[in-house]
Amino acid sequence: MKKIVIFDTTLRDGEQVPGCKLNTKEKVELALHLEKLGVDVIEAGFPISSPGDFASVEEISKAVKDAVICGLSRAVKKDIEVAAQALKYAKRPRIHTGIGTSDYHIKGKFNSTQDDILERAVQCVKWARNFTDNVEFYAEDAGRTHNEYLARVIEKVIAAGATTVNIPDTTGYCLPHQYGEKIAYLVNNVPNIDKAVISCHCHNDLGLATANSIAGIINGAGQIECTINGLGERAGNTSLEEVVMIIKQHKDLGFTTGVQAEMLNPLSRIVSDTMRMPVQPNKAIVGSNAFSHSSGIHQDGFLKDAQTYEIINPADVGADSSKIVLTARSGRSALAYRFQKLGFAFDRNDVDTLYEQFLAVADSKKEVTDEDLETMAKQYSAKEKVIA
C-alpha cells in the first residue's frame, strides 16, 4: 500500500471563504484537532497577508508537535522571509511558494514571458531553501498550463530544491482524465521527478475536485491537498473526508492514509460550527442525510441488509446510526420498523390499516415524526379495544 500524504488546507484555502474568518485561538484549536485526525501537513496560513495570519501560523507552529506546518507565500523574497519567520517555532516547517504558469497568469496577470516566470519560479525555491529543506512549489493554474512548459518548470524547481511539486487545478477546469494525464505526463517527462512528491490541489468549480485528486494519485501523485467539508475559494476544494473514504473503501487502488476516519463526522461539525458554515445535508460522508433512507424501496432493502443501500458503516466515520425517515414515499416495512422502535408490536394487518392513516399524515407534511406515530398508535389501539 502506498501512503498518500494528506495536506490539509482548511486553515488557509478553506479560511478564504467569505464569512469563515477565524481568530488565532480558533485556528490553534482546529490545528490540534487536525493533528489528532492524523493529517500529515497542516497549511496554517499565508503569513504575509496580515498580522493576524502571521500570529496564527506562529502559534500553530508552537502548539503542534507532529504534523508538518506549512506557510504559503508568493514568489516574492519578502513573502518567503515572513513565512520562514512565522514558522520559526515549527518542529517540521514547510514553505509553500510558487507562481502562476498558465498563459492567463503569465500574460494577463504578470504581463511577462514563460522564460521570466520560469526564472522567478527557480529563484523563489532557491530562496526558500535558505530557510528550510522542506519546500513545496505550486504552479498556479497548472490545470490550464501547457504540459510541455509545466514539465520544464517542474524539472527546474526540483533541481533548485523543491521537495514537493504542487499541480493546482486552480479554476477547477480539468476533467478527471485530463488531470490524470497531466500528472502522468509529468511522471514520464520530468527526468528528476523521483526527487519530489507530486501534489494534487483541485478546486470544485465543476464538482470534480475529488474525482480529479483521485485521478492524480492513480497516475502517480503522492499528496492530496484538501479541506474539511470541502471548504475553499468559490465552490471549494477537494473534500478531505471524501478522498480519505474513497481510499479506504477502494482498497484495490492500493493506497492508504494516516487519517482516523471515525473522527471525520465529529470534526466536520466542529469546523462547521467554528467557521459558521453549515454543511449541505446531502454532503457525502458528513451531511445529515448521508445515512438516511426515506423511500420505500430503499428502506425495505436496507432493513433486510444494510449493505444493500449503504457502502459505509456510519460508525466507521463517527456518524450517528442510519436513519429510517418516514415520508409519503416510505413503505410498510419502514412504518412497522419505526412502530417497533417506539415499543408498539403491531402485526401485518394492523400495519396495513395504519399505513392508510400514515399516508394521509405523510402527504400533509414533510416528515412523519415519533410524536405523530405515537398519536396514531394510541388512537388505533383504543379503537381496537373498543371493537374487541
Ligand code: KIV
Ligand atoms: O488554488 C491554488 O492554485 C492555490 C495555490 C496558492 C496553491 O491555492
Ligand code: ZN
Ligand atoms: Zn487553492
